[in-house]
Amino acid sequence: MLTTTITILRGADTIGGSCIKVKHGEDSIVLDYGAPIMDSFGEAIDTHDVTHPTLENGILLDIQGQDSQPPLAYLLSHAHPDHYGLLSTLSEEAKVYLSDSSYSMMKISNLFYPESLQFHKLEACYQFTPGRAFSIGLFTVTAFLMDHSAFGACSFLIQVAGKTLFYTGDFRGHGRKSKINEFIYKHVSQPDLMLIEGTTLDGGHSQQFPTEKSVEASMAKLFSSNSNPSFVVAAGGNIDRIVSLYNATKKAGKKLVIDLYQLYLLEELKKHSPGLPPHKGDHLRVIFPSSQLSTIKKQFGEDFLRYSDRHINVHKLQGTDYVFRISTYAMQPYLNHYKEQGVSPNFVYSMWKGYQDKQPMFGEMAEAYNQPWQYMHTSGHAYLEFLQEFADRIAPKKLVPIHTLNGDKFETLFKNVEKVDNGEVIYL
Numbered sequence: 001m002l003t004t005t006i007t008i009l010r011g012a013d014t015i016g017g018s019c020i021k022v023k024h025g026e027d028s029i030v031l032d033y034g035a036p037i038m039d040s041f042g043e044a045i046d047t048h049d050v051t052h053p054t055l056e057n058g059i060l061l062d063i064q065g066q067d068s069q070p071p072l073a074y075l076l077s078h079a080h081p082d083h084y085g086l087l088s089t090l091s092e093e094a095k096v097y098l099s100d101s102s103y104s105m106m107k108i109s110n111l112f113y114p115e116s117l118q119f120h121k122l123e124a125c126y127q128f129t130p131g132r133a134f135s136i137g138l139f140t141v142t143a144f145l146m147d148h149s150a151f152g153a154c155s156f157l158i159q160v161a162g163k164t165l166f167y168t169g170d171f172r173g174h175g176r177k178s179k180i181n182e183f184i185y186k187h188v189s190q191p192d193l194m195l196i197e198g199t200t201l202d203g204g205h206s207q208q209f210p211t212e213k214s215v216e217a218s219m220a221k222l223f224s225s226n227s228n229p230s231f232v233v234a235a236g237g238n239i240d241r242i243v244s245l246y247n248a249t250k251k252a253g254k255k256l257v258i259d260l261y262q263l264y265l266l267e268e269l270k271k272h273s274p275g276l277p278p279h280k281g282d283h284l285r286v287i288f289p290s291s292q293l294s295t296i297k298k299q300f301g302e303d304f305l306r307y308s309d310r311h312i313n314v315h316k317l318q319g320t321d322y323v324f325r326i327s328t329y330a331m332q333p334y335l336n337h338y339k340e341q342g343v344s345p346n347f348v349y350s351m352w353k354g355y356q357d358k359q360p361m362f363g364e365m366a367e368a369y370n371q372p373w374q375y376m377h378t379s380g381h382a383y384l385e386f387l388q389e390f391a392d393r394i395a396p397k398k399l400v401p402i403h404t405l406n407g408d409k410f411e412t413l414f415k416n417v418e419k420v421d422n423g424e425v426i427y428l
């Protein structure tokens with residue numbers, strides 16, 4: 001009888017750079033092939049190594065190893081670089097699968113992202129629709145949409161020769177799509193093995209804002225509390241957060257200013273989530289940064305002109321009822337404009353705190369405009385309590401931690417834990 005094995009090639013003891021091989025007989029599929037971020041002590045990895053990945057510098061992985069043939073396919077769980085970052089290095093023949101909504105996300109990101117973050121194989125990828133099973137050789141794969149900060153993020157249920165593996169990818173239970181988890185409980189039960197992420201177990205993820213709704217509420221409170229313009233630092237790709245901003249500004253009666261990248265991204269994702277902004281006659285305004293404009297013109301011609309009625313620049317400002325979610329570079333003329341008028345800004349930092357500490361620019365801005373940054377953020381990853389609830393509901397026969405610096409903590413916190421090392425073969 002053919003054996004089925006699972007090997008975490010990277011991610012058993014670190015966050016980011018996940019890569020898992022599932023093998024049945026001589027056939028294998030690979031889940032994620034991300035760019036590593038940190039080592040197993042949480043120390044940052046040399047960015048030069050990551051942008052020049054080789055087997056020798058330890059960034060690339062010998063995925064095929066002793067196998068007689070290369071993997072049948074690579075499945076991408078979601079559009080974050082620590083999951084897709086190294087897929088571009090694969091040979092032409094490698095087949096990469098991703099969700100239709102991840103595809104949309106990456107199609108727009110590819111146009112605007114710097115070269116190092118682009119996904120060069122995107123056009124050659126195969127797309128799947130979450131919830132609809134598909135086959136790769138003897139493997140049957142069903143993807144489920146997950147509640148994560150990357151739009152289109154999926155988990156994978158993989159069935160082969162009567163065995164079942166469930167890989168959560170990155171997820172949480174406190175975002176806008178938390179109801180999705182109920183759907184998963186109905187369709188995934190007692191898999192032979194579950195690979196579950198444990199990002200927040202490092203203790204570096206504040207629970208000051210326990211849910212995405214609580215972030216939205218505190219933004220709405222701030223925007224309503226004074227008449228000053230607000231400047232918000234948030235990831236444009238974090239669509240849940242952009243919706244929080246959209247709702248909070250609407251509630252406060254202010255206009256939300258975004259850039260062309262953000263607007264094109266939202267328009268593209270409406271294909272999958274028609275409820276997303278923009279909506280006709282709403283409070284969304286858009287700046288046309290020259291670099292984005294030239295990208296848009298090259299790709300879509302004069303299409304952007306249909307957004308002329310939303311267009312805003314420093315000369316078109318009327319009063320102070322604005323919330324800006326644009327790059328910090330693009331914020332400068334608006335900040336200066338208001339400073340000249342003696343108007344103070346509100347600064348909101350709405351991303352993982354770790355980035356803020358690394359960038360001196362934020363401290364410089366706070367000093368220059370004499371305003372502190374107000375922190376409003378919730379993690380894209382599940383907190384311990386929800387991880388435990390999720391594991392209880394799925395009730396896997398074996399639970400293997402991944403995407404965590406704290407795999408050791410799992411044994412006391414979860415049932416049926418099998419902690420493995422990178423490269424260790426697990427028999428299913």
Ligand SMILES: [Zn+2]
Pocket residue numbers: 078080148150170380
């Ligand atoms: Zn992620």
